Amino acid sequence: MCALFGGSRDVSLFRGLSRELVGDIISQQAAIYKPQLAETKVNIYGETPGTRYFDEPVLLNCLISRDDQAYPESDLGIGFNWGVEFRFLRDDLVDANVLIEIGDIVLYQESYYEVDSTVSNQYVVGKNPDYPNAENPLENDLDQFGSSFSVIVKSHIIPSDKLGISPKKERF
């Protein structure tokens, strides 16, 4: 037995359509900053009181869903929060060699958002070719079908002064 639907040709079609829709028609982009952990010093609590270093940003097409801005009140005064969801085509991330993780920073419209969570469970025709399907005694060619299609990133806004990210020319 073998699967019939969701083969590599179909996935290629979906990828092409998605890239056209997200990149050429909707055309929203966000930049990913990955922290350079080796360069960034942390204290005994795992905090980075000093300078934080990041890799060069990677600009990617994505779909963006914004929550309403919130202004919570606390003992410290009135705060500001803004949650944004970024939806990336997983193959774009693979091509760019970017693995988004919690704590990464996303630049969108001159604001920075810290990644709170990543979800990667959108499987084309319900199949994930990355799963070790070769061990499956009923269907041992499922690695040729389906696709883990997207990475959904949930984030919240973070003030830029807490990050210290600024163009190089200003720092030197």
Next chain:
Amino acid sequence: MAVIPIWPGSSSFASGSTPFGFYDSDLEFQQDADKVANFCARRLGYPIVDVELQDLNFFAAFEEAVTTYGNELYAYQVRENFLSLEGASDTVDVKNTLLTPTLNRIIDFSQQYGVEAGVGGNVEYYDGLVGLSASVQDYDLNAWAVEQGHDSGDIEIKRVFYESPPAIVRYFDPYAGTGTDLQGLLSTFGFGSYSPGINFLMMPISYDLQKLQAIDFNDQIRKSNYSFEIKNNKLTIFPIPKLTGGALKIQYILKSERASAAFQDGANKITDVSNVPYTNPVYSKINSVGRSWMFEYTLSLVKEMLGYVRGKYGSVPIPGDTVTLNQSDLITAATSEKTALIERLRTYFDETSRKNLLEARTQETEFRKQELNEVPFTIYIS
């Protein structure tokens, strides 16, 4: 991560790029194939939007369009000329032949009537003599047929030579009792002394009918009433023979031969529309009218193809969601366009049929005559 390329914006046709390769060697087809692919892609929105097809898809559609055009054209030609084509050699180069209609098949079709009327046809008439016996009025012709070596029930009697001639052939028979009493009338008017065969006087039809009845009555009353009946090949003759040794002549056909007459050897002949020796058209000889139709039909096919590509899945995933593409619009539009194009082509062919051309020419002649009738006639005074 397999990447299946889609239309990149240009193509380069090579022989073998079409599914059947009917026209791959035609230089003009090769040139037009790339142009048609470009035309279709642009009509579908490229380069503003992607077209999820490859050059092979465009070439396949183009080949199908040319073949469809040829099919419609030659199907029309077959319909128009099949009476003249049927029975001809199946190796005739019909594409490069000017076809003149013949009555060949019409005459073949008419032979069946000739058989029944006894004036020709394609079934042999046999003569036979049925021996008569004294005091025997009924004769089983099926049994007689078996004696002659035929199957029982296979004969159909077409004629029995046992009847007085019909009254009409003795219209002028003076022995019929009716005479030609016109003579007195004609003589009165001074037209006497002519042969009755060449004298004609307009009389009402009832007169002729009465005269035929008079002849029949005469035969019945004054002559021996020879007659017969045949029911289910059982012959009954009147009067009952008084002597043995006579014979009654009949003519008959064999039903099996009549049934067989429907079939002729069709080997190496055109027997139906499927073996009329039309081949695919030569693309380079198709004029711009035909090619323009093919381009449009190719576009419809491509549109349909793209609709099926985009519609294989009801919804297409995008990051975190799904979308429905325009497959139903594409397929609906393509279907209606294809139908309209085929209808247009058939109408065009029908308008050039022999019947319609002759009708148009007749109308044109009538109109010309009407127009000329409007010109004042000049009166010459000499």
